[in-house]
Amino acid sequence: MRQPSSRNSATAYLVWSVGLAVYFLAVFHRSSLAVAGLAAAERFDITAAQLSTFTMLQLVVYAGMQIPVGLLIDRFGARAVMITGTAIMALAQAGFALAESYPTALVARVFVGLGDAMTFTAVLRQVNEWFTPRRIPVVTQLTGVVGQTGALVAALPMTWALSHLGWTRAYGVAAVLGVVMTVVAAVVLHDTPEVRSLRGPRLSWSLVRDGITRSWAEPGTRTGFWVHFTTQFSGTALSMLWGYPFLVRAEHLSETTAGVLLTVMVLATISAGPVVGSVVARHPWYRSTIAMGVATAIALSWTVVLAWPGDAPLWMLVVLVVMAGLGGPASMIGFDLGRSSNPSERLSTATGIINQGGFLASLLLVVAIGLVLDWRTPGASTAYTPEAFRWAMSCQYVLWALGITMIWRNRRRARALLLEQDPDAKRHMTGLG
Known part of the structure; x- marks a missing residue:
């Protein structure tokens, strides 16, 4: 049985902070193209309509993956799904950094959306496991609003990086941040106060x-x-x-x-x-x-x-x-x-x-x-x-x-x-x- 003292503890806040950092980074990755529109249009020689496809496709993938991701979390636990999502985003940003053609870049952004879709629901699951019911609404709100500041933070650093480092290095640095966060998440995250990696029943149709x-x-x-x-x-x-x-x-x-x-x-x-x-x-x-x-x-x-x-x-x-x-x-x-x-x-x-x-x-x-x-x-x-x-x-x-x-x-x-x-x-x- 879960010990009441495990909830709302210092460890709970540590686990939540790392999960929040993962979500923050996911929003950063999601928004990293917002200030790179002109650079992307020039690099891939695309029209404005093709450029808008990047954002729309990411949203479609994100929305479409919500139920499958929820099922995966119920089966494999929030920790495993969050680590996987962070790793996917890191690899996708690396692919985006190296992409030379529009189709390749489009595939990379699809996988950014896929990894992004695997973070928020997983963080909320950990909030529900690590905090008491009375504390959960406040922590949930903080998760949403703090995570969304990743969109604000993406603007200035990415603008500077694109102008000073160039396309490949700028998105390469974003990919490295993803690798670092994947390692941190693997070390710190636990699904519940008692179990490091929770497993549910095997999935069947x-x-x-x-x-x-x-x-x-x-x-x-x-x-x-x-x-x-x-x-x-x-x-x-x-x-x-x-x-x-x-x-x-x-x-x-x-x-x-x-x-x-x-x-x-x-x-x-x-x-x-x-x-x-x-x-x-x-x-x-x-x-x-x-x-x-x-x-x-x-x-x-x-x-x-x-x-x-x-x-x-x-x-x-x-x-x-x-x-x-x-x-x-x-x-x-x-x-x-x-x-x-x-x-x-x-x-x-x-x-x-x-x-x-x-x-x-x-x-x-x-x-x-x-x-x-x-x-x-x-x-x-x-x-x-x-x-x-x-x-x-x-x-x-x-x-x-x-x-x-x-x-x-x-x-x-x-x-x-x-x-x-x-x-x-x-x-x-x-x-x-």
């Missing part, structure tokens, strides 16, 4: 199907999926692709001001994470309510900006990016709903299912915005007008309406099941008992 079916059958898993779906996509679409063009073309901000606003959004995400985690830990009954409240606030902010006659004032755009930034911490609530609804043997499978939600919604929105912009700006693929952006950004309302409706439906079932199992659950989970 029937077992896989049963695990996925049972995880999705839990109303808490479905609620978590739709929470992640509903809260993440607006901020992700802004930060990944469309925020900068919207602010510059639709709101007529300077390039510098647009960049500052996107940085404010990231800082809002980082600042809000621990606060959201603390509230969720104290009042878990209201987790879905908090998520729907954040989604509604984001939607209202967009409504004011899109309905504003002419350019929205700067203060309103600050409100918009701050609200969009809150979507990141709110999406993490989905994982806590999955944690409390599934047994440990299929927890990672449920986490993988939930983690697909936000990325699926983000991909749908990114593609929809591009299609609508092209539709509303015929014959001028880059001269997007404010009106075209208003049409395009309005696609978000379809996703919010779907997501909030599904959260409401599934949480009713989840709460009814919980009260059936424990009639006093509401009193205990509202901080009143």
